[in-house]
Amino acid sequence: MSATTPVRPVLPPDIKARKGGQPLVMLTAYTTPMARLVDPHCDMVLVGDSLGMVLHGLPSTVGVTMEMMILHGRSVMRGLSKAMAVIDLPFGSYEESPQQAFRNAARLMAETGAPSVKLEGGAHMAETIAFLTARGVPVMAHIGLTPQSVNTLGGYKVVGRDDEAAKVMADARACEAAGAFAIVLEKVPQGLTRKITAALSIPTIGIGAGADCDGQVLVIDDMLGLFTDFRPKFVKRYAELGKLADAAIATYAGEVRARAFPGPEHVFADVLPVKAKS
Numbered sequence: 215m216s217a218t219t220p221v222r223p224v225l226p227p228d229i230k231a232r233k234g235g236q237p238l239v240m241l242t243a244y245t246t247p248m249a250r251l252v253d254p255h256c257d258m259v260l261v262g263d264s265l266g267m268v269l270h271g272l273p274s275t276v277g278v279t280m281e282m283m284i285l286h287g288r289s290v291m292r293g294l295s296k297a298m299a300v301i302d303l304p305f306g307s308y309e310e311s312p313q314q315a316f317r318n319a320a321r322l323m324a325e326t327g328a329p330s331v332k333l334e335g336g337a338h339m340a341e342t343i344a345f346l347t348a349r350g351v352p353v354m355a356h357i358g359l360t361p362q363s364v365n366t367l368g369g370y371k372v373v374g375r376d377d378e379a380a381k382v383m384a385d386a387r388a389c390e391a392a393g394a395f396a397i398v399l400e401k402v403p404q405g406l407t408r409k410i411t412a413a414l415s416i417p418t419i420g421i422g423a424g425a426d427c428d429g430q431v432l433v434i435d436d437m438l439g440l441f442t443d444f445r446p447k448f449v450k451r452y453a454e455l456g457k458l459a460d461a462a463i464a465t466y467a468g469e470v471r472a473r474a475f476p477g478p479e480h481v482f483a484d485v486l487p488v489k490a491k492s
């Protein structure tokens with residue numbers, strides 16, 4: 215390969231082909247600097263509608279709009295050079311009809327450059343998933359706990375215990391049959407996750423669904439300790455950046471009040487220094 219050969223971007227069929235292989239790594243990102251940080255380490259980067267809660271202080275993802283997704287999607291795309299982007303269709307942008315879903319999915323892809331979308335819902339969204347995939351929109355499905363339905367689910371509960379298990383399995387099979395290239399399982403019990411992962415030919419990506427999935431996803435601000443409003447059981451904190459930031463900001467505030475910042479190294483002289491003759 216010559217130095218000028220362009221690198222082919224990772225596309226949904228490449229992700230699908232990773233079924234059963236080395237686990238797929240996925241994190242969310244919402245901005246260019248965060249995308250640059252996660253890009254070298256991830257197979258996929260999710261511009262999740264979790265950005266409504268994490269960045270915009272909304273009480274749930276229900277208030278997230280297409281404009282917010284496009285703004286953050288564009289920002290993330292500027293920071294990616296290796297990992298494949300997946301962008302969430304926000305609540306209200308796809309549930310009404312397959313046609314509405316296509317219009318908004320096409321807009322997200324065209325205006326951000328992301329090569330795939332994610333939508334929440336199982337068997338009842340199968341017709342929409344088939345409609346989109348037949349028209350050039352790669353779809354990642356999302357079942358189990360679907361946070362956009364928090365108001366009908368009555369909270370962020372585990373989905374798929376006892377009698378619910380058969381429905382979650384049916385949802386997974388319906389999404390696969392409709393053409394989804396991968397499927398997120400959120401807050402699904404681990405035994406059921408194992409069965410779904412074994413039954414499907416597409417990769418399962420877990421969040422709170424145990425280690426048997428074909429990949430894992432976490433919200434970046436959760437795993438870095440930047441979002442601390444609440445902490446789901448499935449989140450592992452790999453760093454405590456929120457605490458580090460708090461300490462740094464407190465030090466800055468103290469130094470400003472004590473006139474210790476800025477120091478001599480941060481200021482500009484009134485006259486240019488005279489250059490030494492050689």
Ligand code: KIV
Nearest residue numbers: 242262263264421431
């Ligand atoms: O919006 C999001 O970040 C998500 C993940 C939690 C899977 O959908």
